[in-house]
Amino acid sequence: MRPVIYQLFVRHFSNMNTQGVEWGNIKKNGCGKFNDISEKALREIAKMGFTHVWLTGVLRHATQTDYPSIPAQPKSIVKGIAGSPYAVVDYFDVDPDLAGNPENRIGEFKELITRCRRLGLIPLMDFVPNHVSRAYKSECGEDFGAGDDVNTFFASEQGYYYLTTNRNGDGPPVKLPDGIYEGEVSFGRVTGNNCVSWTPGEYDWYETVKLNYGYNFLAGHSALHSLPHWTCSKELAPKTWRIMDSIIAYWQEMGIGGFRCDMAHMIPMAFWRWLISRARVRVSDVFFMAEAYNDDMKTTEGDPCAELLDCGFNAVYDAESYHLSRRIYTEGKWANDFDRLFRNMMFYAKSGVRYLENHDEVRVCSPQCWGGVGEKVLPAIMTLLYASGQGPVLVYNGQEVGERAEGPTGYGGGDGKTSIFDYTCLPQLQAWVANGAYDDAQLSGSAAQLRDFHCRLLPILQNPALDKGEFYGLNWANMQNPSFGREPLEKTSGHWVYAMMRHHAHSKSTVLVIVNLSPDINFFNLKVAVPEHAFGWCGIHSEKVKLENLLYPEEPEKILMKNDLSTIGLSYPLRPGQAAVFQLSAI
Numbered sequence: 001m002r003p004v005i006y007q008l009f010v011r012h013f014s015n016m017n018t019q020g021v022e023w024g025n026i027k028k029n030g031c032g033k034f035n036d037i038s039e040k041a042l043r044e045i046a047k048m049g050f051t052h053v054w055l056t057g058v059l060r061h062a063t064q065t066d067y068p069s070i071p072a073q074p075k076s077i078v079k080g081i082a083g084s085p086y087a088v089v090d091y092f093d094v095d096p097d098l099a100g101n102p103e104n105r106i107g108e109f110k111e112l113i114t115r116c117r118r119l120g121l122i123p124l125m126d127f128v129p130n131h132v133s134r135a136y137k138s139e140c141g142e143d144f145g146a147g148d149d150v151n152t153f154f155a156s157e158q159g160y161y162y163l164t165t166n167r168n169g170d171g172p173p174v175k176l177p178d179g180i181y182e183g184e185v186s187f188g189r190v191t192g193n194n195c196v197s198w199t200p201g202e203y204d205w206y207e208t209v210k211l212n213y214g215y216n217f218l219a220g221h222s223a224l225h226s227l228p229h230w231t232c233s234k235e236l237a238p239k240t241w242r243i244m245d246s247i248i249a250y251w252q253e254m255g256i257g258g259f260r261c262d263m264a265h266m267i268p269m270a271f272w273r274w275l276i277s278r279a280r281v282r283v284s285d286v287f288f289m290a291e292a293y294n295d296d297m298k299t300t301e302g303d304p305c306a307e308l309l310d311c312g313f314n315a316v317y318d319a320e321s322y323h324l325s326r327r328i329y330t331e332g333k334w335a336n337d338f339d340r341l342f343r344n345m346m347f348y349a350k351s352g353v354r355y356l357e358n359h360d361e362v363r364v365c366s367p368q369c370w371g372g373v374g375e376k377v378l379p380a381i382m383t384l385l386y387a388s389g390q391g392p393v394l395v396y397n398g399q400e401v402g403e404r405a406e407g408p409t410g411y412g413g414g415d416g417k418t419s420i421f422d423y424t425c426l427p428q429l430q431a432w433v434a435n436g437a438y439d440d441a442q443l444s445g446s447a448a449q450l451r452d453f454h455c456r457l458l459p460i461l462q463n464p465a466l467d468k469g470e471f472y473g474l475n476w477a478n479m480q481n482p483s484f485g486r487e488p489l490e491k492t493s494g495h496w497v498y499a500m501m502r503h504h505a506h507s508k509s510t511v512l513v514i515v516n517l518s519p520d521i522n523f524f525n526l527k528v529a530v531p532e533h534a535f536g537w538c539g540i541h542s543e544k545v546k547l548e549n550l551l552y553p554e555e556p557e558k559i560l561m562k563n564d565l566s567t568i569g570l571s572y573p574l575r576p577g578q579a580a581v582f583q584l585s586a587i
Helices: 039-047 102-118 221-226 239-254 269-282 304-310 320-329 337-344 348-350 373-386 425-438 447-460 462-467 534-540 562-567
Strands: 004-009 052-056 057-063 088-094 121-128 131-133 209-210 258-261 287-290 315-317 351-354 395-398 470-473 497-504 509-516 546-549 558-561 580-585
Touching: 052 258, 088 102, 088 239, 102 121, 102 239, 121 287, 121 546, 239 269, 269 304, 269 351, 287 373, 304 348, 315 348, 320 337, 320 351, 320 373, 337 470, 348 351, 351 373, 351 497, 373 447, 373 497, 373 509, 373 580, 395 447, 425 447, 425 580, 447 580, 462 497, 462 509, 470 534, 497 534, 534 562, 558 562
Parallel strands: 004 052, 004 395, 052 121, 088 131, 121 258, 258 287, 287 315, 315 351, 351 395
Antiparallel strands: 057 088, 131 209, 470 497, 497 509, 509 580, 546 558, 546 580
16 A cells, blocks of 8 residues: 555644744643544544554654753753754653643553554654754663763764864854753764754754764765674664664554654664664564655765665655755746656655655745745646655645645744744644544635545545556657647647656556646646557557546546547646546546
């Protein structure tokens, strides 16, 4: 089954408070709770076609919110009031903000996991291996820094990388953008984004410190050769490897079915092979999804995304398709450009995580992003991305109703994202949450239509052709077709329209997908030619072809001559941002 993942940011999703203020604390702005993610909520999520729920931000992290038995962290190491969920304070604990009774937070989280499982949803959670909060201290697990020499930059058995004084003016304490952290007055550590400085800047991950996997990252990729082989025993593995294995085992034992691994390309590949193999001995079908980018912080000379798949990951972020989607509306890219992308990045077709939103990215429907047209084109662009691959699909909570990132903010600023640093809410989604009702009764017309489209599209991604089928792009065959969405004065087609076929030979399932990516052009005379070669490719040799509309099954089926489809083309008008998905079969 193709993974269709709902990213549920607990702090935001089930927050019932709609009256928050800028820089509001938890009392003023509210916070989602484990217990409020009810069976009704999860049942509605499952009915939309989701198979997995990524419970985002549940690990206990640095925050300015105080509890009797859990003191707040200093402002100098907390971004915002709620704090970043990726500045983990204890890998073996969950955020007390998310519990009705903070003292029973693990119990409430276990109950949520049980509810997910009972409704057939596989619960995922974050695994943040590259860095931890400067205030990290686990009540259950081993301390990463125990026994470290704070005067040594690197040693293979140390948990952190330490700053050493080698220039005039360098030396403790570390000077953070928001002041001095009392926990590092006499020594300093490297930040999570590899910043080796006593004065990290405001754009550094200054609230975190980088973990040491047994190699000196300043020595380059050659230093990775000093790491043990991935088949080594736990006793021979570096300290950080051993602790991380214990963390994964702990959550697997609790019922977590998989992990979204933060910035996976910053971690040595040998570690991933070792960790994933051990996790699969415990639970054979545990799911590993990598957030990874081919950037200057990678731990390999090749493409880290391809290598992570080779290490055992089920899937890796397909950032390239996401960025091209945005550039259609911000940089004048054409639909035809997807052909080049799909051709050059074939491994993403099978294992790339296709997404249009997540907690790090802007909201598609934010008026200040996606050229201001995201709400109009979301159905088309999501159909193109989701239907063109075999890998997992990711939907961020709120996308399904057109969330616009208009909740109260603070540290996050008004940048078109839903802030992960602040106590905020999802105004569009809260009309569906409706104080625990979880239904469409209070949704606006546009939000209800968008949610309906998600409910139509996501289940058909399990169609054999869209789940495991091969890909055949049709734009090349229509570039000289003047009825293929061509604007006046254009001499080539494929600016706004994209068409493709997917075919699964074993099930003899063939699907035709057509999308209009334009935010304002109604292609009322659109015709899509399907060349004879494409019919041969998918094994349709009959004279007649039946087309059934999978998105709108209430629409009557079409019976057309195959020769007409090849020469004249399928006539199917598409309004701005509209998509069509047809099942093709021989008669």
